[in-house]
Amino acid sequence: MNTNEPTNSQSGSRCLRIPLCWALLIAFDVSLMALTYAQEGNTGTADPPVQSVQTEIPGPDDVAADVRRFEAIDVFVDSGNQRLAAWQLEVKSTANDVQIVGIEGGEHPAFAEPPYYDKRAMNNNRVIIAAFSTGDNLPSGRSRVARIHVQVRGSGARTWLSELTTSATTDGSRIPAEISIAKTDR
Amino acid sequence: MEFDEIGQELPDAVKAALRKRFGPVPDVPSSIDQSILADARRHFEQHGPAALRSTKRRRASVWQWTAIGSTVAAACVLFFALMPRQPNQAVNIVATSDTPASGEELTSDVDKNGRVDILDAFAMAREMRDGLSGFRDINHDGRFDQLDIDMVAREAVKL
Numbered sequence: 001m002n003t004n005e006p007t008n009s010q011s012g013s014r015c016l017r018i019p020l021c022w023a024l025l026i027a028f029d030v031s032l033m034a035l036t037y038a039q040e041g042n043t044g045t046a047d048p049p050v051q052s053v054q055t056e057i058p059g060p061d062d063v064a065a066d067v068r069r070f071e072a073i074d075v076f077v078d079s080g081n082q083r084l085a086a087w088q089l090e091v092k093s094t095a096n097d098v099q100i101v102g103i104e105g106g107e108h109p110a111f112a113e114p115p116y117y118d119k120r121a122m123n124n125n126r127v128i129i130a131a132f133s134t135g136d137n138l139p140s141g142r143s144r145v146a147r148i149h150v151q152v153r154g155s156g157a158r159t160w161l162s163e164l165t166t167s168a169t170t171d172g173s174r175i176p177a178e179i180s181i182a183k184t185d186r
Numbered sequence: 187m188e189f190d191e192i193g194q195e196l197p198d199a200v201k202a203a204l205r206k207r208f209g210p211v212p213d214v215p216s217s218i219d220q221s222i223l224a225d226a227r228r229h230f231e232q233h234g235p236a237a238l239r240s241t242k243r244r245r246a247s248v249w250q251w252t253a254i255g256s257t258v259a260a261a262c263v264l265f266f267a268l269m270p271r272q273p274n275q276a277v278n279i280v281a282t283s284d285t286p287a288s289g290e291e292l293t294s295d296v297d298k299n300g301r302v303d304i305l306d307a308f309a310m311a312r313e314m315r316d317g318l319s320g321f322r323d324i325n326h327d328g329r330f331d332q333l334d335i336d337m338v339a340r341e342a343v344k345l
Contacts, residue, residue, distance in 0.1 A: 022253040029256035036260075036267045088304040088342060116304070116339040128343040130304035134315045166303050172312065174305075 052163045057183045063155035070101070072149050072184035073160065075129075078142040079167060079177040085110075086132035087145060088166035089179055093125040094159040100127050102149035108139040115146050130166070138170065147184060294324060294338040307339035 057073060077087050100121050105112045110133035121127035129146055139145075152158060160181055167177035196204075296306040310322055314330065324334040 018249050022249045025253045026256050029253075029260040032260045033263045036263045086304050086308040116307075116336075116343045118340070118343050118345045120345050124345070126345065128345060130307075130339060130343050132304055132308040132311060132339075134308075134311050166305055168305055168308065172297075172305055172309055 050163055050165050051177075051179055052161065053179055053181070055160045055162065055181050056157050057160055057181075058157045059152060059155060061155050065154045067155075068151055068153050070149065070151055072147055074144050074182050074184050075106075075146040075148065075162065076142050076180045076182070077145050077164065077167060077177050078180070079140055079169075079175055081140055082169050082175045082177075083138040083140050084143065084145075084167060084175075084177065085134070085138050085170045086130075086166065086168040086172070087164065087177070088128065088130035090126070090128045090161075090163045090165060091148060091181065092127075092161045092163075093150070094161065096125060097153040098125045098158055099123045099151045100125065100148055101151050103127065103129060104147045104149070105131075106139075106143060106145040106147070108143050108145075110135055110138050111143070111145045132168075142180075294341050296322065296338070302338065303342045304339060307335050307342060310335045310338060 057071070059071070060069070063069065073091070075089065075091060077084060077089070100123070103114055103117050103121075105114050111131050113131070115129040115131035117127055117129045127148065129148075131145065162179050162181050164177060164179035167175055169175045294302045294306055296309045310330075312318075313322070314332075314335070321330045322334055323330050324337050327333070
């Protein structure tokens with residue numbers, strides 16, 4: 001039996017030796033996949049990350065549960081020292097007893113008209129709004145870009161999620177900006 | 187084991203001569219015969235030419251399957267990387283009921299970034315303002331005007 005041991009190890013090492021053609025093929029495949037993945041990664045757009053903000057809008061506590069009240073929420077975009085020419089954002093209430101009933105434009109003349117929105121946002125608790133301006137008079141810094149009128153049933157605060165998905169300057173290039181919402185001071 | 191068992195066709199004279207030369211053959215139990223036969227079979231199964239051949243084939247197939255598998259994987263990766271983009275909702279949109287050209291497939295992804303957003307409408311508006319050659323008749327009414335821009339913008343905010 002001892003005489004067999006060297007023979008086994010020799011044949012084992014011989015069998016573990018990879019044939020050159022297979023080794024070349026495997027190496028080629030691996031490099032091909034790595035190259036493809038690398039190219040896929042390079043083609044990705046380098047957009048600024050989407051900014052999502054959670055805001056609690058206070059409401060009266062001394063209201064019955066079935067009473068409906070109307071509120072307005074101001075949506076602000078702060079583009080810093082860059083001029084804001086286009087924006088798109090989403091506003092959503094986490095509560096189902098909130099309904100959007102109207103949308104109006106912002107404070108700056110460039111965005112005074114009501115923004116684009118889907119009609120299905122009415123009587124819904126979620127809306128995507130967007131606007132652009134090709135004029136030269138554009139806001140910079142913090143500016144109210146829209147006002148959303150809502151109907152709320154019952155008392156207490158409601159939580160809103162707002163997400164600025166797109167903000168761009170005059171040439172269409174994306175710029176970083178911050179979104180915030182607040183209850184309208186009447 | 188008797189000589190008779192080895193070859194009954196041997197002539198009696200030969201058998202007698204063999205008995206005279208080697209004497210009587212002791213009895214060997216059949217269990218020893220079976221044991222020797224089993225050892226021999228085991229040995230040839232482990233070290234025989236057939237065993238060596240099958241082992242070599244099996245180990246060689248591991249590399250073969252590795253190479254074939256990696257080739258197939260590489261081909262799949264390459265295929266999905268290079269295949270033309272399927273028309274999806276972000277790139278090619280279907281006009282809705284509130285758009286003039288209902289049912290027709292439109293291309294609203296002006297900046298070709300894979301999704302329709304307000305920047306596509308903004309790009310169209312700048313083209314129109316600057317009088318550039320981008321004729322984008324999205325609603326197929328034969329004109330490139332504000333209605334086309336509005337259509338793309340509405341698509342961008344669709345819920």
